[in-house]
Amino acid sequence: MTTRLNRLLVPAVLVVAVLILPRLVTSNYWMNLINLSISLAVACLGLNIVLGYAGQLSLAQAAFWGVGAYTSAILTTQFGLPVWAGMFAAFFVAAFFGILLGIPTLKLSGHYLAMATIGFGIILQLILVNAIWLTKGSDGITQIPSPWIGSFELKAPGDFYYVAAVSLILFTWGAIHLKDSRVGRALMAIRENEMAAGTAGVDTTYYKILAFTLSAGYAGFGGWLFAHSCSHYISPDTFSFEQSVIMLVMAVLGGNGSAIGSIVGATLLTLLPEMLRFLKDSYMMFYAAGIVAIMIFMPSGIAGLVKSMPVSLRLRAWWNAGSTAARQVASAAAARENSGGKPNAFSIEDCTGSGEVLLSVKGLAKHFGGLKAVDGVDMEVRRGEIQALIGPNGSGKTTILNMLSGLYVPTSGEIALDGAVVTGQKPHVITAHGVARTFQNIRLFGELTVLDNVLIGQHSRSKAGLVAGIFRPGSQRTEEAALRLKALEALEFVGLRGKEFAEAKSLPYGRQRVLELARALVSDPKLLLLDEPAAGLNAAETEALVELLFQIRDRGITILLVEHDMSLVMNVSDHITVLNFGKKIAEGSADEVEHNQEVIDAYLGMEVATEVSNDA
Amino acid sequence: MMLDVKEIETWYGAIQALKGISLDVNQGEIVSLLGANGAGKSTTIKTITGLLAPAKGRIEFMGQVITGKEPEDIAEIGIACVPEGRRIFPGLTVLDNLMLGATPRENAPQADIQKDLGRVYEIFPQLKESRKRLGWTLSGGQQQMLAIGRGLMSGSKLLLLDEPSLGLAPVLVQEVFRVIKEINGMGTTILLVEQNARMALLITHRGFVLETGKVMLTDTAANLLSNEEMKAHYLGAHAHVKEARQRRRSERGRV
């Protein structure tokens, strides 16, 4: 109970401190600067959502800031609407432009995405300059009104401050809640590993657009704050590419991914130039040199620096101990002690091998230009069996797995799962149908915790959306608790108990493999695709893996695995399919395949005639 | 002894890929490095060529310690490498690729380099025909020939070949191994990494078999070819695995 109260105390203190600030700051000049900082901070919070959470580099944030400012300025000066109406308009119009940017740039990433956003921002600015009939062009819009509360005009900077401060608190609260919700986890999964996010059940298209939309909306609101305070004047010059760069630097300085960090970065980089006025013209050079130095020496920004300080580590531990997640983990651990330590309710389907066909593959082919990676393969996987797909390097095994999980669209052929045709569907759709997979080169969400990795695995089996994630009604909290419970049981099952809050990439290699398995299991798959699950494992770890595979099969999940470790394959498989040069050359039980001459020649390269006769 | 590798341990981040590998290659030999996927064969080659630095251990070449040296220096000292996946320069011509192979001795008299180029063309007549073609237009087999030819151009005494038969059709594989034997006959010592154990052992003098980062077995090629454990290793028919299979079969019979 005490930890819970402590958790409420800290934000309460912060809120009070924020609200009494105007009492301490008497100069209008500094108050204006603080209002400007807040307006930029809200925009940076938005940038933090699209870049820090979702990992999409957007250099158009100042343009959305401008859209918000102009929308409200035009509505209030030319159409006489009340300022509060302008506030809603600013948010939603900017958000709409965010959708306009998000849709065409879906397939882009890295430099291409950055360039597209730059281009978008520059075009928007040019429109602001040239659509004189609407925006008054380079002259800008003057005499932008202040908001009224009843009969009280919030004209003085110290009065407007309360609007700004309360907005900032609300938007920050929203961003922090978002991060720790199903939607936030989906965004971070995209950032960490977009491919794995898709196969874990996240609709990457939808969430990327959502990130752009939300971040543009935040920026638009920040623009509203800017327009109706400070000098009550806006002009297109302010909303330039350079300003987008400044916002980027603010967000990165604060610490990519940290909401509080964005606020710190924005405030610091707005107030600092004032304090450094004595440097005059060379200020920008110091600023620029500082940017380069930060990138070299402090790439995780201020938040990263603070995080690694021992004082803050203890503070965080104390803070996290009070979180709902931590309390649930602790009570689950206690319950386990009492019940004797066996993972209980973690079950998938209960039907054991009924022998009917679960996955049917007909004439599957994948051509990359002239290369026929897979050249007409027919396969069947029966419910409840463990089937292995083997063959020399380049025989097409991983390509088949990629088509089965939706990462590649087949050139021809058909894939049917449990009667439903899933050929060419997107990964998250196939996951919803009941297919889960692991990857050859482990694709975990490295910077996220072990627990979060497994929670994301349940994305397709949960439904809390954006609004629920921010406002956390009872139904959302219940869902989160249930997701955590299942995640904990999955972790128990694979032997990762006690590691829930460790960073996924900090785990040793063997544990990482097993974590990926847990993430796949919690999506309630009918079919589990494993790509070289034993790669890099030592003998003991491989034996443990074999045991796990049998237990998974016993709980009703069918397994198709690609593997090179022949002792694993022979030991574990009920049925083996052998590929070579993109075609199936043999299939059957372990014994049959082991003695098939074509298989021996193509794959194994060893004369085993003598051994065969000795065996019989 | 030309190449002496002693107890090297190499890590990939948190994973220990090599747990104390020792091997040696004598002048004039073809030595094979065998083992299943992921056993550490390529990691060993990368450690010898300097792309990876071992955490422990020592590598000596012709009496000179080369542990931890940069790849550029090791190339100059006289070890040439034909890495896995051929890795010819796709945007450069066949001739360019070959001439770049002579970089470690670019200060040697042009006549010598031209002589070696002629020798390469003799071994690989197809390369002479296609010398003006760009690398990416060649077939897999031709690229492999080019990669080997490029390795020969360095005039190096020791040639490391990493999985030269990978992804090639069987008839081309035979051709590659014939060429390797021919090169060895002309005086180049070879350390050969291969997954296709049978073909490799047919031309090798001695072999080292790796398994999960350690040398499990080393012997002459003839002995390895008839070795029971070798056969078992590649087919998973280890005794204990067979037992486990019998057990499961009878279990299922009961259910």
Add this chain to the structure above:
Amino acid sequence: MDWSTNLQMIAAGLAMGSIYALVALGFVLIFNAVNVVNFAQGEFAMVPAFVTVWLMSSLNIPFALTCVIAVIFMGIFGIVFQRIAYYPLRHRSFLPVVISTIGVGIFLKNGAQIIFGAEPLSMPRPTSATALKMLGVFVDPQYVVVILCTLALLGFQYFFFEKTMLGKKMLATAQDKEMARLLGIPVAKMIAITFAYSSILGAAAGILVGPIFFVTKDMGAMLGLKAFCSAILGGFGSVPGAIMGGIFLGVIEVFASYYISSAYRDAFAFIILILVLLLRPQGFFGEKIAEKA
């Protein structure tokens, strides 16, 4: 159709396009060598432009010698730049490097302002101001100089990469760094030379474009962005692509701003960019790259 106007515009478009091509080439060479997009590439043209103006106007150094000095200066500049902005970050993901190069760009811009003042400067013309009559049309001789110099430079570059061993080594480094090392090619040196050459291309662009417009601290920004558009248009990573993209963009820009709208002149590059990214992201000559599962 007023043919003489159109011909003049073609000349202007080719000239501007050549400038874009030179800067775009600088981008692409660096990108191919070290997988980094240099957001300060525009400043690689701005800095030598200022240096040229200073040498000619303040020190009265003749044009030919000025060019030599500017080229040597930029060569050294490129190597220093690589050491500060790229080398410490060479193992990091792309975001720190992007921000770092942006930072250097801002540093250079403001440094130029402090040293040379905020007023736009005019670069003395190496050519006369009288229009030349070519093909029955009056053309600014500077345009002709730009086109000819660019062709000469491209010719030299072609010879360098196609016929010299050093050029081959640089291409090899760009195509497969690790393999180049295995062959004994000193990769670090090749990268330094790439940056130096890319800066020299910037010098050419800055010196050639200076007399056409004013030399200002902001000239690099738009130039860099549009050159980046050109590179993407042509297929990012392709050398002929960068050249074709630059020329194509230069010509389109001139015609579009005359026939459609001159106020939105700067927007056309980005509109085309977004269209290309939507419809054919690999550009004219580029190749589709897919991530391996």
